[in-house]
Amino acid sequence: QVPRTPSQPLASSESRRFTNKHSKKALKASLTLGILLGMFFVAWLPFFVTNVAQAVCDCVPAGFFDVLTWLGYCNSTMNPIIYPLFMRDFKRAMGKFLPCCRRSAEPRPSAISLSMRNSNSGPRAATSLKNVL
DSSP: OOOOOTHHHHHHHHHHHHHHHHHHHHHHHHHHHHHHHHHHHHHHHHHHHHHHHHHHHOOSOHHHHHHHHHHHHHHHHHHHHHHHHHOHHHHHHHHHHOTTTOOTTSOOOOHHHHHHHHTTOOOOOOOOHHHHO
């Protein structure tokens, strides 16, 4: 028999907490993906079925075909609405760069700070060719 140490129950509860948190994120990601794919199929499947029927029997009215085409286009309009509703990171990123989505307490990042953040470099003292050589 292996003696139990007091840290084992703590490690077990931490692993359960991590697993529970991970499974919640996975469930939310699955839900978002399911909604996006569901919207895609609802919007585009009628168009593709009608397109095949039109090629086989030439029996689909042009107005109906146009309505189904625009239904598919509406799917592209829905994606920017669905992403912020279900993804906190997407909402946070959009809030940083779009003035309409920013909270009043958040300052707008300056071009210099964005440039420094993207260049992976901090403020440096000016180096001359003499110092480099």
